[in-house]
Amino acid sequence: MLRFVQWLGHHSLSRIRAAGRLGLFLFSLLPALPYALWRVALLLKQVYNTGTLSLPIIMTAGLFVGMVLGLQGYNVLVDYNSEEAVGTMTALSLFRELGPVVAALLFVGRAGSALTAEIGLMRSTEQLSALEMMAVDPLKFIFAPRFLAVVIVLPMLALIFSALGVLGGYLVAVGWLGVDEGAFWSQMISHVDWYDDVINGVIKSVVFALLVALLSLFHGAEAVPTSEGVSNATTRTVVQGSLGILALDFILTALMFN
Amino acid sequence: MDVHIRVENLTFRRGARKIFDNLSLEIPRGQVVAIMGPSGTGKTTLLKLIAGQLTPEKGRVLVDGEDVHRLSRRRLFALRQRMGMLFQSGALLTDLNVFDNVAFPLREHTNLSENLIERLVLMKLQAVGLRGARHMMPSALSGGMARRVALARAIAMDPDMIMYDEPFVGQDPITMGVLVTLVRKLNTSLGLTSVVVSHDVQEVLSIADYVYVISQGQVMAQGTVEVIRNSDDPYVRQFLQGAPDGPVPFHFPAEDYKKDLGLC
Ligand SMILES: Nc1ncnc2c1ncn2[C@@H]1O[C@H](COP(=O)(O)OP(=O)(O)OP(=O)(O)O)[C@@H](O)[C@H]1O
Ligand SMILES: [Mg+2]
Numbered sequence: 001m002l003r004f005v006q007w008l009g010h011h012s013l014s015r016i017r018a019a020g021r022l023g024l025f026l027f028s029l030l031p032a033l034p035y036a037l038w039r040v041a042l043l044l045k046q047v048y049n050t051g052t053l054s055l056p057i058i059m060t061a062g063l064f065v066g067m068v069l070g071l072q073g074y075n076v077l078v079d080y081n082s083e084e085a086v087g088t089m090t091a092l093s094l095f096r097e098l099g100p101v102v103a104a105l106l107f108v109g110r111a112g113s114a115l116t117a118e119i120g121l122m123r124s125t126e127q128l129s130a131l132e133m134m135a136v137d138p139l140k141f142i143f144a145p146r147f148l149a150v151v152i153v154l155p156m157l158a159l160i161f162s163a164l165g166v167l168g169g170y171l172v173a174v175g176w177l178g179v180d181e182g183a184f185w186s187q188m189i190s191h192v193d194w195y196d197d198v199i200n201g202v203i204k205s206v207v208f209a210l211l212v213a214l215l216s217l218f219h220g221a222e223a224v225p226t227s228e229g230v231s232n233a234t235t236r237t238v239v240q241g242s243l244g245i246l247a248l249d250f251i252l253t254a255l256m257f258n
Numbered sequence: 259m260d261v262h263i264r265v266e267n268l269t270f271r272r273g274a275r276k277i278f279d280n281l282s283l284e285i286p287r288g289q290v291v292a293i294m295g296p297s298g299t300g301k302t303t304l305l306k307l308i309a310g311q312l313t314p315e316k317g318r319v320l321v322d323g324e325d326v327h328r329l330s331r332r333r334l335f336a337l338r339q340r341m342g343m344l345f346q347s348g349a350l351l352t353d354l355n356v357f358d359n360v361a362f363p364l365r366e367h368t369n370l371s372e373n374l375i376e377r378l379v380l381m382k383l384q385a386v387g388l389r390g391a392r393h394m395m396p397s398a399l400s401g402g403m404a405r406r407v408a409l410a411r412a413i414a415m416d417p418d419m420i421m422y423d424e425p426f427v428g429q430d431p432i433t434m435g436v437l438v439t440l441v442r443k444l445n446t447s448l449g450l451t452s453v454v455v456s457h458d459v460q461e462v463l464s465i466a467d468y469v470y471v472i473s474q475g476q477v478m479a480q481g482t483v484e485v486i487r488n489s490d491d492p493y494v495r496q497f498l499q500g501a502p503d504g505p506v507p508f509h510f511p512a513e514d515y516k517k518d519l520g521l522c
Binding site for chain 2: 077089121122126127129130132133134135136137
């Protein structure tokens with residue numbers, strides 16, 4: 001029993017300490033962020049690494065999720081003779097929820113883990129130390145461009161995900177199940193609100209992007225400089241990132257759509 | 259004597275282990291100073307303390323009269339532009355090829371034209387014999403080659419001082435000879451202060467002006483090469499001759515061997 005209390009105390013203390021370090025990390029990173037705008041070449045390279053290279057997985061996943069939504073939506077709605085609403089339903093689920101959330105989840109696995117591993121290895125091979133010795137600040141040169149790239153790229157990926165999803169829903173509902181094409185689009189356009197649905201979805205994915213960027217860079221910087229340490233750090237990014245995205249999504253949904 | 263680097267009463271700890279206990283030493287300007295000592299005594303740690311990458315528990319480090327650990331980040335970075343450091347592992351940037359690695363500090367800190375940068379980089383690469391490898395990526399280099407590229411990078415900015423961490427390890431005898439001469443030549447032609455950490459006793463002694471032998475957190479012996487060579491301190495003799503028996507422990511501090519094996 002005493003052991004358990006001791007373990008609990010130790011465990012929560014180390015959690016609190018880690019949260020403190022995360023805060024400090026963010027605090028020291030903030031002033032470095034403007035430099036990333038200045039070094040366009042570095043930023044574009046990271047936009048390519050995190051964004052362009054994530055496109056295939058995001059687009060494929062978006063298409064499939066949209067197709068499933070179209071199929072499921074049709075099956076439910078057809079009983080109420082309102083199968084034209086399948087377009088509205090697909091678009092709303094995508095722009096409000098599934099686009100931001102699923103894109104962010106895929107992104108943590110695809111790009112967040114890669115960032116953590118890259119920075120963890122840079123640390124273990126002393127590249128970060130070498131930069132410091134050459135009077136180049138790793139916060140400005142390595143961390144800031146990556147942070148900003150993630151924040152720029154993820155909202156765009158989420159929108160692309162949703163757009164492809166709508167296309168998938170269209171293909172299934174109109175192309176395969178024979179829903180009327182005009183009704184599919186007109187219903188969707190009249191029921192999906194630009195501000196309420198699309199912009200709120202974008203705000204969600206910006207928040208997710210901040211979380212993913214912060215976690216993947218922090219765990220990379222904290223990785224114990226061994227192969228095991230780097231692999232643990234990568235796992236931590238993916239696990240904490242995914243859970244964090246889902247928790248934040250609940251909070252944001254409650255705030256936005258209530 | 260003009261002191262370039264002064265280490266005063268330095269105490270540094272890793273966990274419970276004291277790596278340095280009240281260590282003091284001076285490195286005169288324009289000389290080649292060798293720092294020797296058994297593996298794990300903290301030679302790399304000392305270089306990192308001098309460069310301000312680690313902070314001591316007590317004591318201070320003065321470089322050019324400036325207290326490294328009291329400087330603002332901006333002033334520290336300005337100071338580091340005048341410091342070169344060759345890392346034990348090379349520490350090349352793995353996403354840049356050899357040429358771009360050597361060009362990196364020049365591109366970051368100067369406004370030189372690409373043309374001039376190219377000429378400078380090729381000169382530095384020529385000096386370490388790797389001009390032909392300029393297009394290779396770090397992952398394709400051998401350990402010895404990587405370290406030579408790192409050396410070219412360390413001298414790219416023409417610093418006032420260079421700290422070499424094991425520059426000769428992993429080099430074949432010919433390259434080693436070239437590097438030994440290069441270190442000496444850089445020192446005389448550019449007036450650099452050179453701090454050389456090395457286990458290659460004969461090579462280091464052939465170019466050093468002054469030698470520090472450190473062990474167990476203290477300076478065990480110091481002096482010119484003559485003094486060190488002729489020292490009758492059993493500790494120094496053992497270290498220079500590489501004898502397994504003597505006052506220098508080969509083992510990292512540990513419990514009694516028999517006890518550890520459970521024999522008594
Ligand atoms: N990151 C670290 N965490 C804990 N202890 C460390 C760390 N780095 C080094 N040490 C310890 O500090 C001591 C000095 O290490 P250092 O690398 O400075 O030795 P060294 O003299 O350069 O050895 P070598 O000749 O093998 O390179 C070692 O005993 C090592 O165990
Ligand atoms: Mg070392």
